Amino acid sequence: MQNAQIAAIFDRVADLLEFQGANPFRLRAYRNAARTIGDLSEPVAAILADESRSLTDVAGIGDDLASKISTLIETGTLPLLDDLLAKIPASVLGMLRVPGLGPKKAAALYKQLQIESLDQLREACEAGRVRELKGFGKKTEETILEGIDLAAHAEERIYWAEADELVQSLLAHFAKLDCIRQIEPAGSYRRGRETVGDLDFLVDSDAPGRVMDCLAEYSETDRILARGETKMSIRLVGGLQVDLRVVPADLFGAALQYFTGSKDHNVVLRGMAKQKGLKINEWGVFRTAEGDDSYVAGAKEADVYAALELPCFPPELREARQEFQWAHEGNLPQLVEIADIRGDLHMHTTATDGKATLEEMVEAAIARRLQYIAITDHSKRVTMANGLDARRLRAQWKEIDALRDQYGGFTILKGIECDILESGGMDLPDDVLAEADWVVASVHYGQNQSESQITDRILGALENPSVSAIAHPTGRLINRRKPYAVDLEQVLAAAARFGKLMELNANPARLDLDDVACAAAKRHRVPIVISTDAHSTRGLDVMRYGILQARRAGLTKADVANTRDWQELRGLIGKRPAYPTQELAGPTM
DNA sequence: GCCGTTTTCGGCCCGACTGTTTTCAGTCG
Numbered sequence: 001m002q003n004a005q006i007a008a009i010f011d012r013v014a015d016l017l018e019f020q021g022a023n024p025f026r027l028r029a030y031r032n033a034a035r036t037i038g039d040l041s042e043p044v045a046a047i048l049a050d051e052s053r054s055l056t057d058v059a060g061i062g063d064d065l066a067s068k069i070s071t072l073i074e075t076g077t078l079p080l081l082d083d084l085l086a087k088i089p090a091s092v093l094g095m096l097r098v099p100g101l102g103p104k105k106a107a108a109l110y111k112q113l114q115i116e117s118l119d120q121l122r123e124a125c126e127a128g129r130v131r132e133l134k135g136f137g138k139k140t141e142e143t144i145l146e147g148i149d150l151a152a153h154a155e156e157r158i159y160w161a162e163a164d165e166l167v168q169s170l171l172a173h174f175a176k177l178d179c180i181r182q183i184e185p186a187g188s189y190r191r192g193r194e195t196v197g198d199l200d201f202l203v204d205s206d207a208p209g210r211v212m213d214c215l216a217e218y219s220e221t222d223r224i225l226a227r228g229e230t231k232m233s234i235r236l237v238g239g240l241q242v243d244l245r246v247v248p249a250d251l252f253g254a255a256l257q258y259f260t261g262s263k264d265h266n267v268v269l270r271g272m273a274k275q276k277g278l279k280i281n282e283w284g285v286f287r288t289a290e291g292d293d294s295y296v297a298g299a300k301e302a303d304v305y306a307a308l309e310l311p312c313f314p315p316e317l318r319e320a321r322q323e324f325q326w327a328h329e330g331n332l333p334q335l336v337e338i339a340d341i342r343g344d345l346h347m348h349t350t351a352t353d354g355k356a357t358l359e360e361m362v363e364a365a366i367a368r369r370l371q372y373i374a375i376t377d378h379s380k381r382v383t384m385a386n387g388l389d390a391r392r393l394r395a396q397w398k399e400i401d402a403l404r405d406q407y408g409g410f411t412i413l414k415g416i417e418c419d420i421l422e423s424g425g426m427d428l429p430d431d432v433l434a435e436a437d438w439v440v441a442s443v444h445y446g447q448n449q450s451e452s453q454i455t456d457r458i459l460g461a462l463e464n465p466s467v468s469a470i471a472h473p474t475g476r477l478i479n480r481r482k483p484y485a486v487d488l489e490q491v492l493a494a495a496a497r498f499g500k501l502m503e504l505n506a507n508p509a510r511l512d513l514d515d516v517a518c519a520a521a522k523r524h525r526v527p528i529v530i531s532t533d534a535h536s537t538r539g540l541d542v543m544r545y546g547i548l549q550a551r552r553a554g555l556t557k558a559d560v561a562n563t564r565d566w567q568e569l570r571g572l573i574g575k576r577p578a579y580p581t582q583e584l585a586g587p588t589m
Numbered sequence: 590g591c592c593g594t595t596t597t598c599g600g601c602c603c604g605a606c607t608g609t610t611t612t613c614a615g616t617c618g
Contacts, residue, residue, distance in 0.1 A: 025601055029590035062591050100607090102616050137609055187618090200618085226617095228606055233617090243618075245605095258603090263618070270602040281603055 506546025
């Protein structure tokens with residue numbers, strides 16, 4: 001059983017316990033464990049199998065949860081979950097997705113009106129039965145009725161790239177206000193998460209009323225959900241919620257820190273503050289000693305962290321994963337930046353399914369100040385994209401030869417995105433691949449095969465001496481297609497063994513390897529190559545989304561292969577151990 | 590359910606806003 005499955009089961013247990021009204025701290029223990037395990041860069045099964053280690057070494061996992069994890073790995077089931085499901089039908093959990101319905105109200109509906117599904121909830125609201133319950137009223141009933149439609153889409157989070165468009169539009173809208181001194185988007189957008197569930201804006205102004213009016217007047221504002229002295233929430237026409245907080249300058253840093261989160265990061269932070277006799281909230285850092293509640297810091301975000309003797313963490317790291325430990329050890333990584341990127345090693349042209357010609361792609365790459373690119377059109381198996389056979393590929397390489405003469409200082413690599421066939425093996429003959437400067441291998445077909453089949457196919461590709469990297473290594477499309485079943489641990493171990501690179505595909509719908517998998521690659525000392533997989537000249541601009549994902553994984557410039565010049569990068573391929581980091585504990589075999 | 594250089598028991602982050610209430614519980618972030 002994989003980490004993600006164990007995490008999902010613990011989350012489900014937490015949902016059911018919450019519904020039951022269980023001890024909130026017990027609940028939190030399950031939620032914490034779910035997140036910790038989901039974020040772990042190595043399989044818990046591996047920790048369990050290693051006699052020198054214990055699951056209880058993982059923060060937040062005690063004896064009880066460790067034994068539950070063992071049970072899950074050994075038997076695939078958890079008796080506690082079965083017991084809970086025997087008492088509470090899983091369908092009631094859908095009610096928790098209705099905005100305004102929490103565990104208490106949902107439980108009241110279930111117990112007093114026997115409501116088990118959203119359909120039954122709708123009927124009860126329409127019949128006016130919900131308003132009869134104690135603690136409910138007419139208004140609540142209306143809110144629930146509206147929320148039921150939203151609940152169906154509640155799981156849907158938009159791509160960071162889409163969120164960015166909305167953020168830029170809103171910033172432009174606010175720009176006409178002269179009473180705004182500072183404005184910052186916060187929340188998961190600022191942390192660079194691959195998807196965003198709502199938008200948070202923090203504003204420094206002495207005129208909160210005017211700022212809130214401005215948001216209310218935004219052309220895409222559908223309705224106002226709440227509006228108080230300092231805080232306002234609205235829903236956009238598309239359904240996305242926008243939260244706005246307006247504070248004066250001396251509180252801006254504290255509020256920005258608070259609103260950027262993550263929630264878990266803030267919980268840890270406040271716990272640390274408490275130990276130091278301090279209290280942190282969105283209004284600042286305060287001393288809590290008796291008879292003294294004086295303000296310590298709050299104007300700048302860095303001041304808030306400094307008050308706790310912590311570095312001002314890059315927002316991408318604020319997930320309560322390893323950042324506090326890194327800070328404690330003085331090892332906070334210097335994260336990779338877009339300016340570090342020198343080349344792009346995955347892109348298509350009109351020869352297959354790209355929209356721009358070879359020459360247009362070269363021009364566009366030069367305009368973006370890249371030093372080298374690899375042209376990697378599809379191989380023939382991808383008939384839908386008019387994939388290249390050996391003859392057409394060699395013809396393209398001739399064209400590249402001509403362009404190399406034309407664009408002297410710029411490096412154009414002869415590459416191919418070669419399919420890994422369903423039956424295993426590569427889509428082009430070895431002698432052809434051997435002539436290429438750069439070969440990315442990818443799985444496009446047979447994605448429904450078993451984990452062992454797909455893993456074997458990829459392992460086979462890694463063994464091929466001409467293959468340089470595995471492209472979009474899980475095949476997922478966020479919100480649209482699940483990753484195919486693949487044992488990434490085996491793949492990463494093999495990549496390290498053969499000195500191969502792994503791609504982080506920067507397309508906002510792909511972004512695989514994801515942040516957790518990138519951290520796993522780093523653990524295996526496998527270099528990551530961040531590539532755009534551009535199908536047009538504008539497609540080259542998605543690089544920054546890949547950078548955000550890499551930063552969330554804690555990757556540095558040294559961890560990302562295409563921050564090097566091409567000669568140096570080429571030296572990494574086929575070498576073992578893959579590349580030197582700080583101290584090598586010997587090659588991993 | 591986890592955790593401990595104050596603790597093996599008794600803590601566990603903190604505040605804004607709403608609706609249904611007459612002082613607060615529930616929800617949310």
